[in-house]
Amino acid sequence: MNVKTHHTNRNVVLIAGGAGFLGSHLCEVYLNKGWDVICLDNFHTGTKANVAYLLSHPKFELVRHDIVNPYHAEVDLIFNFACPASPPHYQSNPIKTMKTSVIGTMNLLGLAKRVGARYCQASTSEIYGDPLEHPQTEGYWGNVNPIGIRSCYDEGKRAAETLCMDYHRMHEVDIRLIRIFNTYGPRMDPSDGRVVSNFIVQALQGKDITIYGDGSQTRSFCFVDDLVRGIVAFCDQNKAIGPMNLGNDEEFTVKELAELVLNKIGGKSKIVYKPLPSDDPKLRRPNLNVARDVIGYEPSVTLDQGLDKAIQYFQKVLKPS
Numbered sequence: 671m672n673v674k675t676h677h678t679n680r681n682v683v684l685i686a687g688g689a690g691f692l693g694s695h696l697c698e699v700y701l702n703k704g705w706d707v708i709c710l711d712n713f714h715t716g717t718k719a720n721v722a723y724l725l726s727h728p729k730f731e732l733v734r735h736d737i738v739n740p741y742h743a744e745v746d747l748i749f750n751f752a753c754p755a756s757p758p759h760y761q762s763n764p765i766k767t768m769k770t771s772v773i774g775t776m777n778l779l780g781l782a783k784r785v786g787a788r789y790c791q792a793s794t795s796e797i798y799g800d801p802l803e804h805p806q807t808e809g810y811w812g813n814v815n816p817i818g819i820r821s822c823y824d825e826g827k828r829a830a831e832t833l834c835m836d837y838h839r840m841h842e843v844d845i846r847l848i849r850i851f852n853t854y855g856p857r858m859d860p861s862d863g864r865v866v867s868n869f870i871v872q873a874l875q876g877k878d879i880t881i882y883g884d885g886s887q888t889r890s891f892c893f894v895d896d897l898v899r900g901i902v903a904f905c906d907q908n909k910a911i912g913p914m915n916l917g918n919d920e921e922f923t924v925k926e927l928a929e930l931v932l933n934k935i936g937g938k939s940k941i942v943y944k945p946l947p948s949d950d951p952k953l954r955r956p957n958l959n960v961a962r963d964v965i966g967y968e969p970s971v972t973l974d975q976g977l978d979k980a981i982q983y984f985q986k987v988l989k990p991s
């Protein structure tokens with residue numbers, strides 16, 4: 671597919687979901703690159719605290735806005751990272767999750783079309799569902815339940831990918847489509863509900879470590895710095911529009927993760943087993959050949975190293991002031 675190169679002089683970036691975990695890292699990177707950054711967020715799962723230290727930066731603007739409603743600004747680059755990513759959060763209001771994924775994406779693609787901006791979509795490994803191909807390549811179409819409790823997110827993100835491709839084919843919007851695999855690190859909300867934050871917070875607080883199911887399901891965990899480096903490199907290049915998997919291709923069972931966290935933190939926590947939520951994918955590992963080929967991507971932080979950094983962060987945020 672041809673890739674258009676509209677931009678010779680890009681310098682204003684709109685980051686929707688910029689007050690969230692990943693979005694806040696993108697805000698920081700683009701300010702450091704000298705760009706003007708407009709951070710849009712409805713603060714559903716993100717917080718002002720995530721970007722508090724950027725508020726005094728002359729090139730940073732924080733706007734409370736819900737992407738389900740149209741937004742207009744003259745920008746050169748748009749990141750759509752606005753959507754709750756943690757299962758408990760996206761399932762708490764599934765209709766809103768679908769609206770954010772579909773109407774929100776349509777609004778931001780419409781803006782990209784009007785102002786000629788490059789548009790980068792945070793898609794997800796969830797579009798592969800409970801995969802029948804392992805590891806997952808971008809060519810795999812997935813195995814997704816359309817009517818289950820995860821569908822609002824999985825199908826919402828699949829529809830968002832469809833919209834990106836149709837805006838690209840119909841209106842030549844200059845898209846970049848990134849399928850992000852489980853990522854963790856500083857600025858995750860301690861009560862976010864995803865597995866890495868749950869296990870670390872539980873261990874630090876001496877609470878039981880809650881494994882859902884028997885813990886044999888697998889995930890591949892990427893430290894945030896590796897992911898953000900990959901996102902920026904992909905959005906900066908003109909060879910490919912995606913979709914492109916991004917993450918870390920080392921694979922662990924959830925039980926191995928629990929044991930690793932317990933070994934590092936010690937304390938009195940013990941592992942307890944809770945029911946596995948329905949449609950929980952049994953296996954997940956990215957095939958990263960496209961990322962390796964297009965941007966020379968190689969994850970550099972092992973789970974062992976990344977967990978140490980994440981533990982340090984959670985120790986700091988949980989410390990009573």
Ligand code: NAD
Pocket residue numbers: 686687688689690691692693710711712713714715716717735736737738750751752753754755756770774792793794795849850851852853854
């Ligand atoms: P997050 O929940 O920390 O961040 C999402 C941000 O979007 C929050 O600040 C939230 O307040 C904001 N938001 C939600 N709905 C909105 C709306 N309607 N209008 C405006 N803002 C809204 O999650 P994250 O991990 O930073 O994820 C960011 C993006 O990356 C999401 O699109 C997610 O689907 C995708 N993603 C993340 C992962 C991961 O492992 N972190 C994996 C796959 C995909």
Ligand code: UDP
Pocket residue numbers: 756757852863864865866868869880881882883887889924946947950951
């Ligand atoms: N999980 C778990 N205990 C927790 C939270 C999650 O065992 O306290 C499991 C969950 O069932 C899934 C895996 O860990 O199999 C990853 O869950 P997460 O919510 O982080 O992301 P997912 O990849 O499922 O979207």
